[in-house]
Amino acid sequence: MATKPNDYIPGVASTAWACLAFLYIPLLIVIFFSFNAGSRITVWEGFSLDWYHRAAENEQLVKACINSLIIGVLATIFSTIIALMTAVAMHGNKLGARTQSSTYFMMTLPLLIPEIVIAIASMAFFSIIGLNWFIGDLPLGNVLIAHTVFCIPFAYSPIRARMETLQPSLFEAAADLYATPWQAFRHVTLPLMMPGITSGAMLAFITSIDDFIITQMVAPPGGATLPVYIYSMIRRGITPEINAISTVLLILSIVMVALSYAINQRKA
């Protein structure tokens, strides 16, 4: 494929660059005004880091950050483990068509139902069972359960994709060499699955950190995560402090994407 004479289509390049500009200009504006010295949000009044200091001193904001991190890390661990177990069970179509397809259905469904419906349904459900679990002294149990549930499909997707590249003969070889199922998993499956597991875990983490609607509906007082808190700040009136926190979150996203990119490069 030295030359692709027919694949050039006029207007494609300019559309692509225009889309890129469209995607990034608003984000750059948010970043830019986070360094504004004045309190007005869209009039530049000189450079300062005041709003970052102010954000760091905002106790409620720090608390929301901690909540987000606790939920994010725990939901990532649980959802990744469950996704991995499911992928191992599903590998090689050994379960029978009905189990196989109902699992597939359950895995796809959360992506096909609008988030607001899941949010409302979870809220109604938690209010009826009256559950309010604590993690340490934080009322985060409900949020953790909800996050674990909706993170599973995101963790599952790269794990399954990786699993599909593994030859069943590898496991047969392990069994022939008298490995127990656990040993085969520990020494054969797990190392080979690692790139898929890492991407799945990262996708789950970012999904958990970014979620707003479900958390907003499910979180009890004191259980606000970062997006829920930012939303309440925006409703009270916009200040460059919001831009400062947004910039930090944006950098987190960029780091995560760069990391997953680096991992994929190494895998390839």
Place this chain on the structure above:
Amino acid sequence: MSSPAGKRAWLLSPFMFLMGVFFMLPLVLIVGYSFMTPQETGGVMMPLTFEAYTKIFYETDFDGKKVFDPSFLLVCWRSVKLAALCTFLCLLAGFPMAYYMATRPPAQRNFWMMLVTIPFWTNLLIRTYAWILILRDGGLINNGLRGLGVLAEDQSISLLYTDFSVGLGLLYSYLPFMVLPIYSNLERMDWKLVEASADLYANRWQTLRRVTIPLCMPGIIAGSILVFIPCIGSYLAPQMLGGATYMMLGTKIESLFGAAKDWPFGSAASVALMATVMIGLMIMSRRGGLKELV
């Protein structure tokens, strides 16, 4: 993996348990609630009734008479319209972008991939918030136009809190959802077929229409589904860019559960939303594409 199926099935149990109890059961609950009577403080009570579904079409006036009331249907219509328009525009912009990415040399491809993935992984709340800064009366566009002298000091164009701002916010939110599946489809595509088409004297438009687009259909459908579903039920864009009285299905459902404390109607509206999505899915998935999602 010579272990019998029974030994492996237990691995599914945590997944089945969590999804069954904390996902399927709440959805069933909502369907049940839609047939019950509202409690004034929120929540539901007996008796069972179709009342909530009649509220989709009728309003009860002071005499207790039912009068046709299109307000909920208008909210439905607006949601479907905006979601369809947004899906179409995402496709119009996203396909060329994906095409451009897929025809770059591999190193550049990865870089573009990364550039599209960053907004995809960026908090939706922040991405929606950015447009408030740009569109509001004292925002960048209005300030810019005042600076250029197009607008007088006391003038401003209302950009925020309109159909336009909500549509723009939706387009901005979900464009990467369209680009990524189309790109991954195009990247896997056998480009030799495009060459072959050229060898058979098809021009580039004929090739695009008869070879590339048909081969790319699963990606296009997957992308359309990934854009359409969050659009039609979207909450943040109408809430933040549409203003307090602007309603789409997502915000309407939230307000029925929140301010209006009419849980059965809210549940019925949720069921209506799910039904709309399912109809949309059936139309879009006729040519396959659901398999691309997970």
